[in-house]
Amino acid sequence: MIAEMAKVWRARTWMKKNVPFLYSWHAYVGYELELFESFRKPASIQEVALAKNIEMDLLQQWVEVGITLKHLKRASKDRVRIKNGWKLPSSKKETFSSGVLLKEMMELHIPALLSYPSLLRNQTKQQFNSELHGSTVAKTSILLERFAFPKLQKVMKKFKVNSVLDLGCGEGGYIRRLADRYPKKRMVGIEIHEGVAREAQEKLNSYDNIEILNRDLHEYEPDQAFDLIMANNLFHYIDPSERLQFFEKASDWLEKKGLFFVLTPMQKSKHGKQFSSAFNSFFMTFQNLYPIPSQKEMETLAKKTGFKVISIDPIVKEGGWYALCFKKK
Ligand SMILES: C[S@@+](CC[C@H](N)C(=O)[O-])C[C@H]1O[C@@H](n2cnc3c(N)ncnc32)[C@H](O)[C@@H]1O
Incomplete structure (x- = not known):
């Protein structure tokens, strides 16, 4: 009983x-x-x-x-x-609707989490369809911009930055916000998804100092070095075995004492462990997306590639989201 x-x-x-x-x-x-x-x-x-x-x-x-x-x-x-x-x-028509987060959660995250039993049984992973979901994912990241931008601006103010490269720039929100404040500084955004890059180009075509390139960052070679490189919400697209090369690339493309600014959720973070573990569980169902990095991993990569850690600040604590800033020695 x-x-x-x-x-x-x-x-x-x-x-x-x-x-x-x-x-x-x-x-x-x-x-x-x-x-x-x-x-x-x-x-x-x-x-x-x-x-x-x-x-x-x-x-x-x-x-x-x-x-x-x-x-x-x-x-x-x-x-x-x-x-x-x-x-x-x-409404969907508004740029900043929290609905995009619901859409990503319901159409992507929940189905991916529900596929665990069959993926586990079949010893397989699924394929992330970036053509289908690229636009939703880029739009969800826009919601973070408001929280993260002040950190970026602090870095811009503290160091003398005249040129910015944004890798995986999505719809170009960060460089637009920067260009609104610094209309003379050179800004380049690289975006692999054709539709998302087009959206960015359309939104930013009135800015003379911004250039958006629809390119794979792995095939990109800049003709000039930059003072600041950003990689915001991009690390889960980079295979952990290629992250060292990615840091090396960033270092090669930066001027001396240049800055590498990274926004990412982090695994086993001090804050937001539940959320970041759920996020990671979602990424890990895909063979073409990768686990989010841990703080230790980022610090090790920075050390190996000659970067000094300037700051590691939580952006959305309950989400385990961080802004990391590294300086080339
Ligand atoms: C989650 S979104 C983040 C967008 C923006 N950085 C932000 O934080 O709002 C990541 C973007 O990186 C792009 N991306 C992924 N791999 C890339 C690559 N190899 N080259 C260029 N862009 C890439 C994706 O298409 C996507 O739009």
Whole structure:
């Protein structure tokens, strides 16, 4: 009898632990189909289903869940509207919507984590489709920019930096923020994904001092050395066995006393261990993505390639995200 009670109690505990997932799932569906926009003003389920040409029963159910989670509320007998709108992801049309994070989590991370049993059984890993997910991943990183940029600016102010190379620049957010403050300094961004590079070029074509190249950084050779090289959210794209060469490359491409600025989640970090281990579990399901580095690994690589560690600062503590700055000796 006691053993049975314990089982029920355990099941109840797991069910309760799963409740936060419901909030993320609900917000993801609302973001993906722009349903929060549809219910920004009171609207009936029928009119939204008709206007968006979507399945009404499922919409009804999504609304019911939304009411229990307090994402939505009844405005009248037939009409529903959003509740606590400030908590919900903003529209897809906005550049900085937290919805991109939900999208990456639900479409990439959760399926990858759920594939563990079959990957383990089949002794295999999957292939990361950067064509399909490259844009989402680049957009998610943009959310970090606001937190990380002050660290970068501190480095810019402290050292005399006249030229910047951004490796794996995504949509070019960091160099745009820099170029807004330093319109005379030379900035180059390298991005392998054609669509993402195009997006960056379009966003930045009014800046005379920025050049975006749609290239693989492994095939790139700069014609001039730089004062600062950035590699933001890039280390999980670099095979650990090639990271030493990557540091050497950065050193070769830097002026004397040049700076290497790296933004990355770190394994076994002092802060955010749960998040960074989950992140790592996701990366490790892919044969073409790699584990995030540890602080020790980064310090060893820096030492071997003649860099001095200037600073290692947490950016988002609960996420285990760090900004590292190294100086070429
Ligand atoms: C996670 S995003 C980060 C974007 C940006 N650095 C940021 O932090 O917001 C990493 C970017 O690196 C690009 N990338 C990966 N491998 C690359 C390579 N070998 N050469 C150039 N870009 C690469 C990816 O296409 C992706 O857009």
